[in-house]
Amino acid sequence: xGAPPGYRPSAWVHLLHQxxxxxxxxxxxxxxxxxxxxxxxxxxxLVAALAGLGLGLSLIFIAVYLIRFCCCRPPEPPGSKxxxxxxxxxxxxxxxxxxxxxxxxxxxxxxxSETSDGVSQLSSALLHANHxxxxxxxxxxxxxERLGEAVRTELTTLEEVLEPRTELVAAARGARRQAEAxxxxxxxxxxxxxxxxxxxxxxxxxxxxxxxxxxxxxxxxLLELLVxxxxxxxxxxxxxxxxxxxxVMSLLVLILSWGSIGLxxxxxxxxxxxxxxxxxxxLNLTQEETGLSSDILSYYFxxxxxxxxxxxxxLTLSQRALANIHSQLLGLxxxxxxxxxxxxxxxxxxxxxxxxxxxxxxxxxxxxxxxxLHKDYGAALRGLCxxxxxxxxxxxxxxxLSAGALATALCSLPRAWAxxxxxxxxxxCSGSRLSEPLLPAGL
Amino acid sequence: xGAPPGYRPSAWVHLLHQxxxxxxxxxxxxxxxxxxxxxxxxxxxLVAALAGLGLGLSLIFIAVYLIRFCCCRPPEPPGSKxxxxxxxxxxxxxxxxxxxxxxxxxxxxxxxSETSDGVSQLSSALLHANHxxxxxxxxxxxxxERLGEAVRTELTTLEEVLEPRTELVAAARGARRQAEAxxxxxxxxxxxxxxxxxxxxxxxxxxxxxxxxxxxxxxxxLLELLVxxxxxxxxxxxxxxxxxxxxVMSLLVLILSWGSIGLxxxxxxxxxxxxxxxxxxxLNLTQEETGLSSDILSYYFxxxxxxxxxxxxxLTLSQRALANIHSQLLGLxxxxxxxxxxxxxxxxxxxxxxxxxxxxxxxxxxxxxxxxLHKDYGAALRGLCxxxxxxxxxxxxxxxLSAGALATALCSLPRAWAxxxxxxxxxxCSGSRLSEPLLPAGL
Numbered sequence: 059x060g061a062p063p064g065y066r067p068s069a070w071v072h073l074l075h076q077x078x079x080x081x082x083x084x085x086x087x088x089x090x091x092x093x094x095x096x097x098x099x100x101x102x103x104l105v106a107a108l109a110g111l112g113l114g115l116s117l118i119f120i121a122v123y124l125i126r127f128c129c130c131r132p133p134e135p136p137g138s139k140x141x142x143x144x145x146x147x148x149x150x151x152x153x154x155x156x157x158x159x160x161x162x163x164x165x166x167x168x169x170x171s172e173t174s175d176g177v178s179q180l181s182s183a184l185l186h187a188n189h190x191x192x193x194x195x196x197x198x199x200x201x202x203e204r205l206g207e208a209v210r211t212e213l214t215t216l217e218e219v220l221e222p223r224t225e226l227v228a229a230a231r232g233a234r235r236q237a238e239a240x241x242x243x244x245x246x247x248x249x250x251x252x253x254x255x256x257x258x259x260x261x262x263x264x265x266x267x268x269x270x271x272x273x274x275x276x277x278x279x280l281l282e283l284l285v286x287x288x289x290x291x292x293x294x295x296x297x298x299x300x301x302x303x304x305x306v307m308s309l310l311v312l313i314l315s316w317g318s319i320g321l322x323x324x325x326x327x328x329x330x331x332x333x334x335x336x337x338x339x340x341l342n343l344t345q346e347e348t349g350l351s352s353d354i355l356s357y358y359f360x361x362x363x364x365x366x367x368x369x370x371x372x373l374t375l376s377q378r379a380l381a382n383i384h385s386q387l388l389g390l391x392x393x394x395x396x397x398x399x400x401x402x403x404x405x406x407x408x409x410x411x412x413x414x415x416x417x418x419x420x421x422x423x424x425x426x427x428x429x430x431l432h433k434d435y436g437a438a439l440r441g442l443c444x445x446x447x448x449x450x451x452x453x454x455x456x457x458x459l460s461a462g463a464l465a466t467a468l469c470s471l472p473r474a475w476a477x478x479x480x481x482x483x484x485x486x487c488s489g490s491r492l493s494e495p496l497l498p499a500g501l
Numbered sequence: 502x503g504a505p506p507g508y509r510p511s512a513w514v515h516l517l518h519q520x521x522x523x524x525x526x527x528x529x530x531x532x533x534x535x536x537x538x539x540x541x542x543x544x545x546x547l548v549a550a551l552a553g554l555g556l557g558l559s560l561i562f563i564a565v566y567l568i569r570f571c572c573c574r575p576p577e578p579p580g581s582k583x584x585x586x587x588x589x590x591x592x593x594x595x596x597x598x599x600x601x602x603x604x605x606x607x608x609x610x611x612x613x614s615e616t617s618d619g620v621s622q623l624s625s626a627l628l629h630a631n632h633x634x635x636x637x638x639x640x641x642x643x644x645x646e647r648l649g650e651a652v653r654t655e656l657t658t659l660e661e662v663l664e665p666r667t668e669l670v671a672a673a674r675g676a677r678r679q680a681e682a683x684x685x686x687x688x689x690x691x692x693x694x695x696x697x698x699x700x701x702x703x704x705x706x707x708x709x710x711x712x713x714x715x716x717x718x719x720x721x722x723l724l725e726l727l728v729x730x731x732x733x734x735x736x737x738x739x740x741x742x743x744x745x746x747x748x749v750m751s752l753l754v755l756i757l758s759w760g761s762i763g764l765x766x767x768x769x770x771x772x773x774x775x776x777x778x779x780x781x782x783x784l785n786l787t788q789e790e791t792g793l794s795s796d797i798l799s800y801y802f803x804x805x806x807x808x809x810x811x812x813x814x815x816l817t818l819s820q821r822a823l824a825n826i827h828s829q830l831l832g833l834x835x836x837x838x839x840x841x842x843x844x845x846x847x848x849x850x851x852x853x854x855x856x857x858x859x860x861x862x863x864x865x866x867x868x869x870x871x872x873x874l875h876k877d878y879g880a881a882l883r884g885l886c887x888x889x890x891x892x893x894x895x896x897x898x899x900x901x902l903s904a905g906a907l908a909t910a911l912c913s914l915p916r917a918w919a920x921x922x923x924x925x926x927x928x929x930c931s932g933s934r935l936s937e938p939l940l941p942a943g944l
Contacts, residue, residue, distance in 0.1 A: 150737060157603075164607030168614070175618075186876075294593060367863065374859050381824030416817050420810065420866045427867030433876075 064361075064432065065439040067334050070447060074330030080104060091331035091339055102324045109320030113313060116465045123469050148473045149293060155466035156286045162459030163283050169452025170275040172445055177268040179441025184261035187434040191250040191257065194425045198248040201418050205241045208411040209234055212404035216390075219401045226394050233386045233408075236379045240415075243376045247369055247426060249354055255347040275453065278318065282311050282460055289467065293474060301475045305468065312464040319457040326450050333443035340435075361432035369426050380419065384412050507804075507879040510777050511887055513894060517773030523547060534774035534782050545767045552763030556756060559908045566912045591916045592736060598909035599729045605902030606726050612895025613718045615888055620711040622884025627704035630877040634693040634700065637868045641691040644861050648684045651854040652677055655847040659833075662844045669837050676829045676851075679822045683858075686819045690812055690869060692797055698790040718896065721761065725754050725903055732910065736917060744918045748911060755907040762900040769893045776886035783878075804875035812869050820862065827855050 067075075079087040079101035087101040213234045220226040285307045292300035332339060341359050345352060353368040367373075387409050394401045424430075510518075522530040522544035530544040656677050663669040728750045735743035775782060784802050788795060796811040810816075830852050837844045867873075 160600075160603065161607075164604075164610070167607070168611050171611070367860070370860055370863065373863055374856070377820055377859070378824040378827060381821040382828065384821060385825065413817070416820070417810070417813055420813065420816055421870065423863045424867040424870030424872055427864065429867055430872060430876075433873075 064436040065336075065443065068444055068447070070451060071330045071333045071443060074327055075334040077327065079327070089331050090335075091328070093328070102328050105327050106320035106324040109316050109323060112319065112461070113316035116312070116316070116461065120465060120468050124472055127473055148470050148477070152293065152467055152470035152474050153290065155463045155470065156290055159282060159286050159460050159463035159467070162456045162463060163279050163286070165452050165459065166275065166279045166282075166456030169449045169454075169456055170272060170279065171449070172452060173449030174268060174272045176441040176445025176447070176449055177264060179445060180438045181261040181264045181268075183434040183438035183441065184257040184264070186437075187431055188257035188261065190425055190430050190434070194422065195248045195251050197418060197422050197425065198244050198251075201415055201422070202241045202244050204411060204415060205237050205244075208408055209237050209241075212408045212411070213237070216401055216404045216408070219398050219404070220390075220394055223394075223397070226390060229386055229390055229393075233383050233390075236383045236386070240376045240379045240383075243372045243379070244422075246372055247422065249350065249369075253348045253350065255344070275318075278311075278314060279456075281307075282315075282464075285311055285464075289471070296478045298475050298478055301471055301478075305471045305475075308464045308468050308471070312461060312468065315457045315461040315464065319454065319461065322450055322454040322457060326447065326454060329443065329447050329450065333439070333447065336439055336443070358428050358431045359435060361428035365428075367426075367428070373423060373426070377419065380412060380416055384409070384416075387412065507875065508779075508882040508886065511890070513890060514773045514776045514886060517770055518777040520770065522770070532774050533778075534771065536771065545771050548770050549763035549767040552759050552766060555762065555904070556759035559755070559759070559904065563908055563911050567915055570916055591913050591920070595736065595910055595913035595917055596733065598906045598913065599733055602725060602729050602903050602906035602910070605899045605906060606722050606729070608895050608902065609718070609722045609725075609899030612892045612897075612899055613715060613722065614892070615895060616892030617711060617715050619884040619888025619890070619892055620707060622888060623881045624704040624707045624711075626877040626881035626884065627700040627707070629880075630874055631700035631704065633868055633873050633877070637865065638691045638694050640861060640865050640868065641687050641694075644858055644865070645684045645687050647854060647858060647861075648680050648687075651851055652680050652684075655851045655854070656680070659844055659847045659851070662841050662847070663833075663837055666837070666840070669833060672829055672833055672836075676826050676833075679826045679829070683819045683822045683826075686815045686822070687865075689815055690865065692793060692812075696791045696793065698787070718761075721754075721757060722899075724750075725758075725907075728754055728907075732914065739921045741918050741921055744914055744921075748914045748918075751907045751911050751914070755904060755911065758900045758904040758907065762897065762904065765893055765897040765900060769890065769897060772886065772890050772893065776882070776890065779882055779886070801871050801874045802878060804871035808871075810869075810871070816866060816869070823855060823859055823862065827852070827859075830855065 075089055077089075079089055079098075081087050081097045081100035082104065085097075087097045092098045213230060217227055217230045217234075220230055285304055288300060289304040289308070291297075292304055337359055341352070341355055344350070344355055344359075348355075351368070357365050357368050387405060390401070391405050391409075395405065518532055520532075522532050522541075524530050524540045524543035525547065528540075530540045535541045656673060660670055660673045660677075663673055728747055731743060732747040732751070734740075735747055780802055784795070784798055787793070787798055787802075791798075794811070800808050800811050830848060833844070834848050834852075838848065
């Protein structure tokens with residue numbers, strides 16, 4: 059009943075979190091999230107290094123395949139009228155690879171936008187939390203100022219008016235003491251005042267980094283799309299130079315793809331470790347950064363019935379003091395106003411102040427309750443650990459697909475352009491015999 | 502300071518909302534969202550009918566093109582060794598159209614998942630609101646029961662114990678009256694009790710419909726993907742029967758695509774009208790469905806400083822009464838316990854009840870404050886009017902792209918298979934001369 063159903067780690071998080079980790083000496087590393095420990099950093103770097111291994115292996119494979127193709131192809135009789143066997147197969151496998159690359163690009167665009175969605179959910183939750191925290195500070199400041207103003211002006215006037223009757227002055231002094239006590243209790247509620255950590259700043263930093271990450275991926279995706287399309291165009295027009303340029307570009311994009319595989323895999327593994335049990339890490343980090351007591355932080359980060367409201371006592375005391383002030387004012391109005399009509403104006407003004415303060419007090423209670431801030435925390439976690447992680451896995455799939463597709467294309471392209479006729483016409487769709495698509499050489 | 506930045510209509514909403522609408526007599530219809538009015542329904546049906554017009558036009562165009570191609574093609578000399586001019590161009594235009602269709606399918610998958618995200622955001626906001634509303638009812642019930650129990654048992658015991666001293670009995674009776682008043686005030690706060698509208702039910706209905714919508718689109722997308730891939734395969738293997746079957750399937754998918762264009766366009770237009778100014782419509786609808794006063798509904802749906810908390814007075818009165826009970830109990834403890842030691846137990850138990858009730862009261866204040874429910878309302882609107890509408894527009898783009906691509910493919914495919922050799926080998930990549938991709942007939 060207290061907190062609404064919050065964040066729960068997804069199946070992907072569990073799966074990634076269960077993968078074994080090792081440091082550079084291949085000793086097992088526990089999979090708890092500890093980015094400050096050297097062992098854990100080494101485990102993540104090792105995950106990234108696996109991608110480097112993949113790149114090396116695929117480059118070796120391509121080189122061996124092409125050398126074998128160049129050196130071991132059967133000698134072709136000059137002026138032969140039949141094309142080399144498998145020529146069409148090579149072109150078609152190249153087209154299929156490029157199509158797979160295009161499907162990968164679609165997946166990549168989806169993953170990139172999903173990641174971006176998740177991160178923007180994180181930063182909007184941070185902005186919302188910042189809004190709540192600053193609203194608390196602002197409201198407390200306003201209430202304290204209003205009470206202080208009432209004490210300085212109306213209560214002083216009242217005491218001066220009521221001077222002839224000491225018991226009434228004592229009642230007014232009682233109200234003053236209570237009001238001062240309320241103001242003091244309230245000041246203790248502005249718990250985020252003077253805290254060096256600003257969620258707004260964190261949100262801005264996150265958005266800034268995410269913007270460049272998004273842009274980098276969009277550029278990579280567009281580059282790969284252009285490579286695929288121009289390669290297809292080169293095959294269609296049988297333009298040797300275009301296919302050669304695209305072969306070189308494919309090599310470049312292959313290297314970039316493996317690089318991004320490394321980055322994505324390491325980030326996904328780290329993120330899954332964080333997401334499998336985020337509360338202790340976030341609690342510790344926030345405590346270090348803000349210096350707030352663990353009572354307050356556990357109240358907001360856990361928000362269940364086991365953790366009591368750390369402001370409960372202050373709130374109850376303030377509320378009782380406000381109710382007492384109200385009944386004292388009512389008593390004074392009954393006793394004093396018939397005798398001192400000039401006391402009515404400050405009394406009414408004081409009652410108005412108490413009413414407004416009680417209204418603001420309800421708003422403060424609502425703001426201080428853990429529901430709001432805990433919901434932001436849950437939304438931030440869901441953004442990071444569900445949407446962003448899922449997007450990251452889609453990006454990983456894209457990178458793997460494109461690495462595979464580009465490796466296949468790199469194997470096929472040189473064989474395909476070896477089949478092109480020596481001179482190629484420049485017009486596509488010219489209707490001439492030589493512009494027929496993918497027409498093998500020698501026909 | 503009150504409410505966090507909420508929902509604001511996006512540029513797409515403004516753009517779609519500004520399009521002119523007309524009924525069946527082509528009289529202009531105001532673009533305010535009014536789904537119960539016949540004129541407005543006609544305007545939406547007219548938008549959907551435009552898609553029917555598009556389907557008709559594209560079918561006529563394809564028919565004219567194909568008839569012209571069949572009847573007006575130049576007679577081919579029998580046994581001619583040159584292929585008909587433009588044969589490769591036809592095949593290539595077919596491939597390009599199918600590629601455009603594939604890009605459209607990617608966009609469609611993205612749009613479908615975006616729409617699904619938006620709708621699931623809507624239903625999770627509804628679930629969250631339901632949670633808050635039932636938590637309010639539950640908490641009020643609990644507090645009222647606890648107070649009633651205390652009045653029935655401890656206060657009765659106390660009155661019996663204190664019977665010898667009438668002024669103490671009077672104080673206890675005062676506390677009883679206050680507790681009964683608090684219980685009565687609290688009962689007025691459970692405003693959702695007995696309301697016939699259940700957000701849970703609405704969320705389940707929405708999820709149910711969305712599930713089938715999502716599945717229907719996934720099936721349509723997969724069907725189109727299969728058509729594209731099998732058509733490409735048919736072209737590659739030069740398999741006449743496969744291409745003929747796929748031509749028929751393309752026609753079917755073309756009709757489905759235009760149908761979905763109509764649905765999507767009408768939904769997008771209706772949604773933009775709703776989203777350009779959702780508050781009045783939602784307020785009216787909720788008032789009709791729930792019968793709640795407009796004070797309460799505007800407080801939650803608008804949640805700005807212009808609308809005051811409709812529970813403010815009840816909350817303040819309850820809070821003051823609780824504080825009074827507390828001070829009366831303290832007074833009784835001071836006065837009565839030295840004389841009647843047996844009064845201590847019920848007094849301590851009553852104080853505990855008041856403390857717990859004050860703690861629950863703070864939780865109730867937090868639940869009743871508009872921030873939480875208004876945030877859910879904003880999240881629901883953002884889900885529907887940002888994510889779902891954006892997804893719908895992507896689906897519209899997919900449908901348009903696929904309608905265009907399929908129309909082009911339908912124009913090209915019969916020309917392409919007319920170029921196939923009379924008998925085709927079944928093996929792809931067999932290495933034989935006839936399996937070269939897209940080899941024109943007559944070679």
